[in-house]
Amino acid sequence: MNAPVLSVHGVHAGYGAGDILKGVDLDLPRGTILTLIGPNGSGKSTLIKTLAGLLPARQGEIVLEGRRVNELSAPKRVRAGVSYVPQEYNIFRNLTVLENLRLAQEFMGGVRGRTPLRDELLGLFPDLPGKFKALAGNLSGGERQMLALACALTAEPKVLMLDEPSAGLSPKYTTDIFEAVKKVNARGVSVLMVEQNAIEALRISNTCVVLANGRVRLNAAADKVLEMRDLQSLYFGDVRAEATAS
Amino acid sequence: MISFLILMTTVVCFSAILAAGLNFQWGSGGMVNFGLAGFYSLGAYACALLMLKAGANTFIAAVGAMAIVAALSALVALVTMRVTEEDYFAIVTLGVGEMLRLVSLNEDWLTKGALGLAGIPRPFGDAVAPEHYQYVLLAISLALLAGTVCVLQLIARSPFGRIVRAVREDDVVAATLGKYVLWARVRIFAIGGALIGLAGSLHAFYYQYIDPTQFSYIVIAYAFMAVIAGGRGSNFGVIWGAAFVMVLLEGSRFLKDLIPALDAAQLASLRIIIIGVGLILLLIYRPHGFLREHRLEIDLEREGSRSGERQGQAAAPSL
Amino acid sequence: MFGQTLFNGAVTGVMIALPALAVTLLFGVLKFPNFAVGGMMTVAAYMVFALNAQLGWPLVVAAAASAVLFGGVTIALDHVTFRPLRERGGITLMVASLGLGFILENVARFFYGSAARSFTYELARPFRFFDVRMNREQAIAMLVSAIAMGAMYFLLKRTPIGRAMRAVTDNPLLALARGIESPHVIRCTNFIAGVLLAVAGVLVAMDRALEPPMGSNYLVSVFAAAVLGGLGSPLGAFIGAIIIGVASELSTLAISPNYRIGVPLVVLALILVFRPQGLFGQPYIRR
Numbered sequence: 001m002n003a004p005v006l007s008v009h010g011v012h013a014g015y016g017a018g019d020i021l022k023g024v025d026l027d028l029p030r031g032t033i034l035t036l037i038g039p040n041g042s043g044k045s046t047l048i049k050t051l052a053g054l055l056p057a058r059q060g061e062i063v064l065e066g067r068r069v070n071e072l073s074a075p076k077r078v079r080a081g082v083s084y085v086p087q088e089y090n091i092f093r094n095l096t097v098l099e100n101l102r103l104a105q106e107f108m109g110g111v112r113g114r115t116p117l118r119d120e121l122l123g124l125f126p127d128l129p130g131k132f133k134a135l136a137g138n139l140s141g142g143e144r145q146m147l148a149l150a151c152a153l154t155a156e157p158k159v160l161m162l163d164e165p166s167a168g169l170s171p172k173y174t175t176d177i178f179e180a181v182k183k184v185n186a187r188g189v190s191v192l193m194v195e196q197n198a199i200e201a202l203r204i205s206n207t208c209v210v211l212a213n214g215r216v217r218l219n220a221a222a223d224k225v226l227e228m229r230d231l232q233s234l235y236f237g238d239v240r241a242e243a244t245a246s
Numbered sequence: 247m248i249s250f251l252i253l254m255t256t257v258v259c260f261s262a263i264l265a266a267g268l269n270f271q272w273g274s275g276g277m278v279n280f281g282l283a284g285f286y287s288l289g290a291y292a293c294a295l296l297m298l299k300a301g302a303n304t305f306i307a308a309v310g311a312m313a314i315v316a317a318l319s320a321l322v323a324l325v326t327m328r329v330t331e332e333d334y335f336a337i338v339t340l341g342v343g344e345m346l347r348l349v350s351l352n353e354d355w356l357t358k359g360a361l362g363l364a365g366i367p368r369p370f371g372d373a374v375a376p377e378h379y380q381y382v383l384l385a386i387s388l389a390l391l392a393g394t395v396c397v398l399q400l401i402a403r404s405p406f407g408r409i410v411r412a413v414r415e416d417d418v419v420a421a422t423l424g425k426y427v428l429w430a431r432v433r434i435f436a437i438g439g440a441l442i443g444l445a446g447s448l449h450a451f452y453y454q455y456i457d458p459t460q461f462s463y464i465v466i467a468y469a470f471m472a473v474i475a476g477g478r479g480s481n482f483g484v485i486w487g488a489a490f491v492m493v494l495l496e497g498s499r500f501l502k503d504l505i506p507a508l509d510a511a512q513l514a515s516l517r518i519i520i521i522g523v524g525l526i527l528l529l530i531y532r533p534h535g536f537l538r539e540h541r542l543e544i545d546l547e548r549e550g551s552r553s554g555e556r557q558g559q560a561a562a563p564s565l
Numbered sequence: 566m567f568g569q570t571l572f573n574g575a576v577t578g579v580m581i582a583l584p585a586l587a588v589t590l591l592f593g594v595l596k597f598p599n600f601a602v603g604g605m606m607t608v609a610a611y612m613v614f615a616l617n618a619q620l621g622w623p624l625v626v627a628a629a630a631s632a633v634l635f636g637g638v639t640i641a642l643d644h645v646t647f648r649p650l651r652e653r654g655g656i657t658l659m660v661a662s663l664g665l666g667f668i669l670e671n672v673a674r675f676f677y678g679s680a681a682r683s684f685t686y687e688l689a690r691p692f693r694f695f696d697v698r699m700n701r702e703q704a705i706a707m708l709v710s711a712i713a714m715g716a717m718y719f720l721l722k723r724t725p726i727g728r729a730m731r732a733v734t735d736n737p738l739l740a741l742a743r744g745i746e747s748p749h750v751i752r753c754t755n756f757i758a759g760v761l762l763a764v765a766g767v768l769v770a771m772d773r774a775l776e777p778p779m780g781s782n783y784l785v786s787v788f789a790a791a792v793l794g795g796l797g798s799p800l801g802a803f804i805g806a807i808i809i810g811v812a813s814e815l816s817t818l819a820i821s822p823n824y825r826i827g828v829p830l831v832v833l834a835l836i837l838v839f840r841p842q843g844l845f846g847q848p849y850i851r852r
Contacts, residue, residue, distance in 0.1 A: 052742055074741040084742045092735045095728065103732055106725040107744035151743065278656050280600075280663065325834055332655050333598050334837055337792060340600070341785045341830040352823040463781070467667055470660050511678060515671040522668035529661050530649045 003066075005030040005190045006051070006082075006159050011060030013050040019058065020046045022214035028159065028207075033181065033191040035201040035222065038211035044194040045087065047211065048163050051192070052084035053077040065158065078108050081158035087167055087194075090148035093137030097128060100136050100151055108155035124180055125150050142173030149180060153189075160184065162193045166200070178204050202226050252380045254492060259387035260448035262488035263394050264465075265472035266481060267441030270398060273479035274410050275434035277323070278336045281343020282469055285439060287461035288346050289315045289446020291357055294366045294456055304369040304451065312443035318342075319439025323432040343466075350458045362457025366450050387448060391485070394441060398481045401437070410434055464518055468495070471525050477535030487535065494524060568696050570814050576703045578810025579710035580772065583765035584783060585790035585802040586717060587758035593734030593797035594754040595647065597658040598788065602762055603780030604669030605642075609635040609759070610766035610775050611673045617684050624686040624767075632763040639759030640752050666781060674777040681774040684767075702771045713764055714803060717757075721799060726753050734797050786813070789829035793836050795846025804844060808832075 004027035014020040020043045028034050036044050049055045051062060053074035062069050069077055078084075092100050122129055125146045131139065136147060145165060152160060165181070166174040174197065182204050185191050195201035202208055208225040210218035218225070264286060271277045279285065293311035296302040302310065326338050350357045357363065374382050401407050409430045450456055468491050475490045476483025498517045501508075508516065584602055591599045609631055616627035646665050650657050691700040721727035733740045733750050741747065769779060790809045794801025813828045820827070836843060 054738060054741060073746070075744045075746045078742065078744040086739065086742065089736055089739060092732045092739065094735045095731060099728055099731075103725070103728045103745075104743055107729065155744065272656070278659065280659075326837055328838060328841060331841070333659070333796070334792065334841060336656070336659050337598060337788045338830075338833060338837060341789070341826075341833055344785050345824075345827055345830055348823060348826060352821070463663075464667060467664055470663075474660075512675050515675040518671045519668050519675065522664040522671070525664040526646055526661050526668075529653075529657055529664075533653065533657065 003030060004028055005065055006192070007061070007063040008047075008051065009061040009063070011047070011050060011062065012058045013046055013055050014058070015046075015055075020214050021050065023060070024211070024214070024216055026209050026216055026219060028190050028192055030190055031185070031188055032206035033185050033193065033204060033222075034207040034209060035198070035205040036192065036194045036209050036211055037196075037198045037201075038217075042211045043214045044211050045163055048084065048161050048192070048194055051161060052082065054084075075107070078155055078157075081155075082161065083108070083152035083155050083157035083159070084161045085148045085152045085163065085165065087163040091136040091139075091144050091151070093135065095136055096132065097134055097136055097139070097147055098132035100147055101128075101154060104151035104154040108151075122150075124153075124183060142169050142176070145169060145173065145177055146180070149177070149184075153184060157189060160189050160191045162191065164194055164196060166195065166197045174200065199226070249380065252384050254496065256380070256384045256387045256452060258485075258488050258492050259384075259391045260445045260452065261468070261472065261492065262391055262485045263441055263448065264445035265469050265476075265484040265488050266394055266398060267438040267445065268469045269473045269476075269478065269481070269484050270401075270441065271435055271438035273473060274402070274407075275431065275438070276332065277431065277435055277438075278332055279339045279435075279438070280336045280466060281339035281341070281346065282442065283461045283463055283465040284343030284346030285315050285319065285442045286446045286449070286465055287350055287456075287458070288318065289443035290450040290456050290461070291350055291363070291446075292443065293447035294363045294450045295356065297367050298363060298365070304367055304371075308369075308444065308447040311447045312440040315443030315446065316436040316440040319442075320432050320436040323435035327428050327431070343463075347458060347461065350461070357458075360458060362455060364455045366454045366456065368451040368454060383452065390444065390448065394444070395481050395485070402481070406430070406433070464521065467518075467521050467525050471521065471528060474525075474528050474533065475535050480535070483535055490536070491521075494521070569698060570818060571811060572697045572699065572703075574811030574814030575807065576706055576772070576810070577814055578807035580706055580765060580768050581783065581786050581790050581810055582710060582803045582806035583713055583761045583768070584787045585794070585806045586714075586799055587761040587765070588787055588791045589794065589796055589799055589802040590730065590754055590761075591758050592791070594730060594751060595643075595658075596737075597655045597662070598791075598796070600659060600662040600784065601642070601665035601669060602758075602787065603782070603784040604666035604673075605635075605639065605759070605762045606766035606769065606780035606783065607673050607777060608638075608669045608766075609763035610770040610779065611677060613763070613767050613770070614677070614682055614684060614775055617686075618682065621685075624684050627684075628764070628767045631767075632760045635763040636756035636759035639755045639762070643751065643755045666784075670777050670781060677777070679777060681776040683775060684771060702768075706768045706772060709764060709768060713761065717761075717799060720757070726750070730754055785826055785833075786810075786829040789833040789836075792833055793843055795843030798843070798845035801843055801845035 006028040008024055008026050011024045012019045012021055024043070024047055026034075036047070038044050046055065050057050053069075053072060053076070057070055064077075064080055064082060067080075069080060069082075072080060074084075092103070095103065127143060128147060128150060131143065136144065139147065149162075149165070160181075162181070165177050169177065178200055181191055181193070185204075193201055193205070202222045202225060205222040208218070208220055208222045209216055264282075268279060268282055271279050289311045292314045293307045296307035296310045297304065322339065322342055326335055351359055353359070354361075368379070368383065369386055370382055371379070401410070409427070412427070449460075453460070471494075472484055472487035472491045474487070476485065476487030495517065498520050501513060501516060584606060588599060588602055591602075612631040612635060613624070613627045616622045616630060617624050620627075622630070642665065646661055647658060650661055689701040691698055693699070719727075721731060729740070729745045729750050730753065732743065732745060733747065737747065740750075766780065769783065773779065786809055787806075790806035791802050792805070793808060794803070794805030809829050809832060812832060813825045816828045817825060
């Protein structure tokens with residue numbers, strides 16, 4: 001049984017007057033992949049941003065490896081081991097590919113600090129070295145996503161959080177991205193993913209969490225969820241919350 | 247003492263009209279006019295010159311000044327139609343104000359440059375004995391101020407007023423209304439300009455002598471203070487705000503008695519420093535002014551949270 | 566004659582370039598146009614005056630010391646004036662910066678009065694370079710600016726902090742998610758801007774005269790240059806400044822020198838109508 005690397009208890013958060021997250025509880029067991037699905041407006045992106053430290057949690061606890069991290073700013077959380085890849089605008093468009101990677105190395109506090117980029121990392125993303133001098137903004141959607149992922153990984157994070165990694169990508173890149181996520185996870189990185197592309201994501205995941213109206217509605221093993229006939233109903237919160245550990 | 251109060255109140259009146267102009271352009275319309283001093287001086291010079299060179303009477307001159315400033319304001323708004331970002335608009339108006347200042351300084355043939363224009367007539371100036379005149383001017387100023395506030399309140403309640411609020415509150419929503427909104431901006435800026443022109447005319451009547459030094463940059467600081475202290479967007483608040491700034495200014499004159507070691511120039515500098523500090527303190531601690539608004543107008547803090555939302559959305563648009 | 570004008574334009578241009586660069590760096594990181602830069606140049610120049618003419622330090626030493634000192638002053642000013650207003654939005658910050666500009670200019674006036682001053686240093690005769698008459702101040706201005714530009718290029722392109730500044734300019738939220746602490750970047754940006762403004766202040770004071778309105782006279786040109794180049798783009802600020810400088814000088818051949826300021830304004834208006842993002846900026850989606 002894995003102790004969760006990341007625990008979320010009763011988190012409330014929002015942008016304006018009301019709360020979008022109304023008491024979210026979830027655990028990310030170490031070394032697993034968790035996919036978060038749910039209808040639009042349910043708070044999936046808000047949750048990830050709150051966990052990343054870009055939005056303050058108004059109530060509740062966020063615990064990383066037993067340590068409460070609510071008070072840590074986003075950059076500090078990165079150094080504590082939580083890497084976040086936003087859905088859009090996830091690379092610095094006016095910097096080159098190499099500069100994006102260098103920047104990640106210099107500021108995200110990976111184990112090796114400012115050493116040359118590890119071959120393994122680059123091995124995961126074979127397309128990148130050829131494009132080092134290109135401006136990140138000129139890359140295709142799929143290449144940008146790969147770069148964003150690569151940057152997040154230079155921190156050698158304990159937890160990798162991805163907000164809709166396959167959004168807007170062609171099928172080839174979608175497959176590539178999920179392949180990369182699998183390989184990363186195989187190396188011990190725990191992954192929390194928000195995805196609309198539920199089926200493909202769930203295929204590589206251990207756990208599925210359904211978020212609706214700012215609360216967790218279902219927390220179950222991913223393969224069990226895949227078996228459920230009526231995936232639609234999950235999106236509309238008909239299914240009662242079951243806490244089933246994977 | 248009475249005399250002093252009457253004079254001060256008169257100054258507060260046209261300062262309030264000036265602030266009301268800025269308030270309408272910025273507080274209601276979201277357009278920051280950093281060239282305010284220049285437009286104000288344009289109003290004063292236009293009024294004075296219409297009387298001195300074209301022989302117009304005070305009423306015609308004032309109306310003419312209002313029209314001229316309104317026209318220039320409309321032109322500026324037209325030229326910057328494509329530019330809805332407040333930053334850029336502020337920079338442009340700063341430049342326009344600067345140009346106007348230079349014109350008043352350099353075009354001697356028209357404005358007598360640094361010498362200024364003297365002997366400016368005033369409304370009913372010949373009809374009333376000098377010792378009673380201050381009452382007349384006060385009455386006129388109060389009447390015009392009251393008229394200004396009435397007109398602004400009427401505008402606020404009108405359909406045009408709703409458009410104005412839409413333009414201010416959300417560029418995106420307003421933008422979907424398209425061209426109509428762009429013309430609304432022109433009209434807002436022009437109406438504000440007319441008020442600024444009116445204030446300038448009263449300034450000319452009051453002092454009867456104008457030169458470029460009266461219209462330095464610092465005018466904009468006073469006007470901003472008045473608008474912010476009274477609560478941005480509030481037509482009544484500007485009156486309060488103008489009074490507040492006047493008290494601050496006049497009060498700082500008494501510094502001379504407190505600190506006799508300073509000479510006049512240093513005191514003048516010190517007063518400006520106090521105004522600057524006051525403005526910043528106001529922005530930090532009392533951005534909504536000193537009055538409580540019943541209806542929540544746009545507030546300077548909500549601006550921040552709105553942009554925070556947009557930042558949040560820029561990072562990950564879907565929820 | 567034409568060559569002379571071009572040269573003068575280039576000199577004017579480099580003197581506008583340093584503050585324009587400061588403006589664009591500050592804008593990129595702090596997201597608002599800082600109208601206090603005029604007053605800042607002025608105060609920095611008076612600091613040099615204090616060290617040089619009053620304490621008797623050689624000009625170069627006084628300038629270097631002031632530049633470093635003023636970098637710190639800029640950090641302090643930002644901390645006191647703008648940090649409390651960070652969340653409020655562009656106009657509030659602009660108005661505050663305008664107020665700060667007034668304060669700074671009048672602090673200088675308070676201590677030093679309105680009379681024009683000058684630094685103490687060896688005077689030299691102007692010399693001729695081909696057909697162009699150059700005085701030593703102008704030569705120094707070109708040289709110093711070139712060095713400053715080179716240093717800035719190196720900083721922005723080749724150092725981690727420079728990359729971090731560019732990253733924050735590009736996408737502040739992502740920068741946070743990539744481990745870049747914004748207070749640190751803000752401090753560094755303010756320091757660099759302060760140094761640039763101090764150096765610019767010295768050059769302008771040497772070329773024109775040291776008096777309280779010195780800096781604010783430059784405001785319109787500086788902003789026109791920054792906007793022309795694209796707010797947030799350092800290269801753009803430099804090129805914009807040269808264009809404005811040369812255009813301003815060339816215009817004196819046709820119109821009265823008193824209206825030289827009209828040129829930056831017209832350029833600004835044209836840019837904003839036809840290409841608001843400037844030469845190198847991005848079409849700006851207002852946060």
